[in-house]
Amino acid sequence: MVLELIADIVFALIDLLRLSLIVAIPAFLVMLVGQKVNAFLKEKFNLSWIVSVFISTIVVLIPIVFALYLMPFMAGYFETQTVGQPVPEFMETTLLDQAMAVILTVVKNLLSALLFAILLLPMIFFGAFAEEKIWEKIKLPKLVIRFIAVLLTTALAWLIVLFVFPWIINAIFWKLYWSPI
Numbered sequence: 001m002v003l004e005l006i007a008d009i010v011f012a013l014i015d016l017l018r019l020s021l022i023v024a025i026p027a028f029l030v031m032l033v034g035q036k037v038n039a040f041l042k043e044k045f046n047l048s049w050i051v052s053v054f055i056s057t058i059v060v061l062i063p064i065v066f067a068l069y070l071m072p073f074m075a076g077y078f079e080t081q082t083v084g085q086p087v088p089e090f091m092e093t094t095l096l097d098q099a100m101a102v103i104l105t106v107v108k109n110l111l112s113a114l115l116f117a118i119l120l121l122p123m124i125f126f127g128a129f130a131e132e133k134i135w136e137k138i139k140l141p142k143l144v145i146r147f148i149a150v151l152l153t154t155a156l157a158w159l160i161v162l163f164v165f166p167w168i169i170n171a172i173f174w175k176l177y178w179s180p181i
Contacts, residue, residue: 020155127153
């Protein structure tokens with residue numbers, strides 16, 4: 001009985017570490033791009049740390065949000081039988097319809113990137129805090145310490161998503177694809 005509980009806890013922690021590692025690798029690559037953007041913004045515009053981090057987070061999130069938003073549309077377009085054929089007359093859209101769809105999509109995705117940047121700020125603060133504390137304790141290369149901080153941040157994010165706000169994954173999908181704005 002007790003051994004089963006201990007085994008469940010150990011395997012749950014292993015699964016959490018595995019899930020965090022899977023997410024930490026692309027998050028680390030995005031973080032490296034974000035740090036380059038952040039350094040450019042701080043140097044070019046002389047911004048404070050919080051403002052430059054927020055703006056660089058938005059800049060990094062905009063292409064990600066657009067790619068995630070457009071991926072199902074592109075996959076659906078390429079799977080249809082009418083690719084390369086003329087559209088039926090009753091389905092034709094005017095230039096104004098297409099322009100409004102593009103403008104509304106751009107505005108919606110920019111607002112989504114802004115919202116996601118606001119939601120990611122506490123995780124960025126935790127990552128910066130973890131990086132500083134790890135740097136004080138262990139003298140490793142800066143890149144390794146940053147990856148460990150990203151791994152800890154993704155583990156914390158998964159704990160929050162799985163146990164505190166389990167509805168957030170559905171909310172992100174709703175915000176990306178079905179929300180009016």
